[in-house]
Amino acid sequence: MQSSKDILLRISGIVILLSAVLHLFLPAVAPWILAFAVALFSVITVTTPYPGKSIRGKRLFNFQVFSCLFMVVATYLMFRQRNEWVLVMVAGAVFQLYASIVIPKELEKEKNKE
Numbered sequence: 001m002q003s004s005k006d007i008l009l010r011i012s013g014i015v016i017l018l019s020a021v022l023h024l025f026l027p028a029v030a031p032w033i034l035a036f037a038v039a040l041f042s043v044i045t046v047t048t049p050y051p052g053k054s055i056r057g058k059r060l061f062n063f064q065v066f067s068c069l070f071m072v073v074a075t076y077l078m079f080r081q082r083n084e085w086v087l088v089m090v091a092g093a094v095f096q097l098y099a100s101i102v103i104p105k106e107l108e109k110e111k112n113k114e
Helices: 004-022 030-046 055-079 085-113
Strands: none
Touching (some): 030 055, 055 085
């Protein structure tokens, strides 16, 4: 069973993607939706630290935090109606994707060592 944090994290991630697409159709509303979703996503990410002890896992958690900072900057740029928000959001997404793929593998590796 998933915790409420996991469910909120997934929902906010989906809303982040949808608000990026919504920006094509409703550019006045999309930044507000993105700001809410990024804030929720960032708070959940920062308050859920890496549970393992490896240095690599902690570095990957820092990648996630860095990704959240990129998304906050992208939201600011979207409010300012700067097109660079897309590039910053993609950079944040790459960091987030990499960390979300490698962290479970690192946790499994730590579990097998014990």
